Amino acid sequence: MNPQPAPAPFPATLVDLMADMACVLFRRRMDGDGHIRYEWFSPNVETIFGFAPAEMSVTRAGALNALHWADRDDHVRTVRRSADDGRPCVELFRIISADGQTHWLRGSARPQRQADGHVVWDGAWMDITRWMRAEHHFQTVMDHAEDCILTVDCESGIEWANAATERLFGWAEGGLRGQCLMELIQQSCPPGRPSCHGDQMLACFQRGTGEVVAIRTDGSTFPFEMTVSEVRSDGRLSLIVIGRDISRRKQTESVLAETEQRLRLTFEAAPMGILVADADGRIRESNPAFHFMSGSHSKITDTARLTDFIPASALPSMQTATDGVFCREIAVTGPKGDERRWRLTGSHFHASEKATLPSLLLLVEDITETIRAAEERRQMERVLTEGQKLEALGRLAGGIAHELNNMLGPILMGAEMLLRSATLDDKNRSRCDRIIEAAKHGRDIVRGVLAYCRQERQDLNAVDLVAVVRQFSELAGSILPPAIRLDQHIGPDQAMVMGNGGQITQILLNLANNGRDAMGGKGALAVSLEVVDGDAVLKVSDTGCGMSEKVAARIFDPFFTTKPVGQGTGLGLSVVHGLVTAMGGRVSVKSVSGQGTTFTITLPLADMACPTP
Structure with a gap:
């Protein structure tokens, strides 16, 4: 052509x-x-x-x-x-x-x-x-966008929507054209309004970003965030809507909120103190456990610093902080002025990606009672060990004492017979006297050992301490020299306890002998009996030389004595302690060097509803 x-x-x-x-x-x-x-x-x-x-x-x-x-x-x-x-x-x-x-x-x-x-x-x-080409590029960009993009005309409804919108709402290609956006977000137009014109449409769709509930063609709903902008061209109003499905974000926010709530509850209910401080040492977070430990009755303010509660020497340097966990124990003054022991466990962390200096997470545990319990446990273990040693030693000593007693009998009896029947000069008579005196002293030692070693439980009867103390006062005259004055004070008319009258008398005689020796033959020995809070309190005081705290701490140990060699067995007070304990009581000592000593025996009063044998 x-x-x-x-x-x-x-x-x-x-x-x-x-x-x-x-x-x-x-x-x-x-x-x-x-x-x-x-x-x-x-x-x-x-x-x-x-x-x-x-x-x-x-x-x-x-x-x-x-x-x-x-x-x-x-x-x-x-x-x-x-x-x-x-x-x-x-x-x-x-x-x-x-x-x-x-x-x-x-x-x-x-x-x-x-x-x-x-x-x-x-x-x-x-x-x-x-x-x-420009339309093709625009359409390609819009169809590959993950956000929903659509234009809404004030009269004809949705004019255009990208592929993401059609996929999200379940519509076929081009199916959204002419639809009312209000019906997609589970909202209805105001009654009596057949169509939207100009500013009327703005009343339905407020400009800006908001969250609504959208509905798909299958009836399922989902949270939808949309941003509405208005465009006026040739006097005609249109809206550009950009939105997205925020189901995952809502789920994530819910999980984060739940996690934060659990962490907050854990933080609030934690039994140990928790502190969070910034790089400047200012306390940003603190839990109730630390408020109780530190004596703060309300939340610690943001102006408080770590050094207000913890010595600066116990804290790591925030400027030279390194990764890892540190742990140390410190002594602090508690809210009541007492000394407390705290264990600090901490770790540095960066509060945000932009933070150049690390913050500090600090766990504070009050280990005062733990340390005290551990010390008591060690003391009990030592007491148990000593008790086991003493039990073994007691069995050994009991066996030896029994054999010695068998040997001392013939020696003492032979010396006394020799002294009465034989004609002796003064030198030999003096020798016999020393033999008799040494044999009697040995007998006393053996008796003390045997008394200490008798661990069997005695039958206890109701005993009136008032009668026992008065009987002791009569016996004390035979063991106390005339230069020692005996003062007696009995408060109650009757003080019935479950015990053994003879053993209580032995206890008082042992204490009287100790007081006599401590006073050097002159002074005053006071015996008092009172009833205090359901207990009978028996005190024996002397005006002797007293003793130091170190000596008083060991006064009830077996074979411990401060007397010269040959003058004491070291078993008298041990026997007193054993007898009092066997009666369910307790014995204590209070002494001041140079001023005298007071032994206090406390025995629980007997239940008089039970008949006395």
Whole structure:
């Protein structure tokens, strides 16, 4: 086909004007037998197609060879349909230019049927390649966006929505066009409003960001966050809505809130003190356990510092902090002024990514009672060990004492018989006296050992201490020298305890002997009896030399004595302690060196509802 360059069906001025607008003018003819040909092209066809007008050709079907192969059939059908119905031929197609580039053209041509049956179209094609590429790029970006993007017209509803919106709400491609956005977010338009116009639409969709509940086509709902912006163009109001499904975020927020609540409850209910301090040492968080430990009855203010409660020497340097956990024990003054022991366990951490200096997490545990219990346990273990040693020693001593007692009997008896029946000079008589004195002293030692070693439980009866103390006062005259005054004070008329009268008398005699020896033969020995808080309190005091605290701490140990060798067995007070303990009581000593000593025996009063044997 060789279209003739003239005559042009359009005025030259119009041809030039359309060329400035990247428009190609053309004339197309379809013969009566349906053959389609192009009779004329405006000169600028070479600029767009890359072919001169004389080089433009058509296929047998009537399609330009420059048309993209995928658009040829549709284009020919459009042309023939226009010829049949006489309506304008609206065309949209692609061409492949001479340099291989794809161009988009849009145009229109009006058919005119000739007398000979031919149909002639005079029309124009506009090069819209830039627009189509921009729209394609825009659509690609919108369809690949994860957020929902849609435009809403004040009258026609949703005008356009990207693929993410259609997927999220469950609509087919293009199905959202014309829908009311209010129905997608489970809200209804105000009653009596058939459509939205201008500012009325703003009343439904407030500008800014908010959260709503959206609904899918299957009826399921989900939380939806959307940002609404208004656009006015040519006096027409539209809305741009950008939104997203925030189900995961809501779930994460719920999990975080639950986790924070659990951590907060753990923080508040923790039995040990917890402190969080910043790099400057200011306390940012503190729990009730630390408030109790430190004597603070309310939350510690942000102005408080770690050094207000913990010595600076016990804290690590915040400026030179290193990773890892540190642990140390310190002594502090408690809220009541007593000394307390705290164990500090801490670790440095960065409160945020932007923090250059670390904060400090500090766990504070009051271990005062733990240390005290451990010390008491060690003391009990020592007492138990000593008791086991003493038990073994007692069994050994008991056996030895029994054998010695058997040997001392003949010695003492033989010496006394020799002294009474034989005629001795003064020197030999003195020797016999020393033998008798030594044998009696040995007998006393053996008796003390045997008394200490008797660990069997004695039968206890109801005993009136008032009668026992008065009987002791009568016996004391035989063991106390005249220079020692005996003072007696008995408060109650009766003081019944469960015990053994003879053993209580032995206890008093042992204490009286100790007081006599401590006073050196002169002074005052006081015996008092009182009833205090359901206990009978018996005190024996002397005005002797007293003793130091170190000696008083060991006074009840077996075989411990401060007397010279040969004058004491070290078993008297041990026997006293054992007898008092066996009666369910306790004995204590209070002594001041140079001022005297007081022994206090406390025995529980007997239940008089029980009959006395």
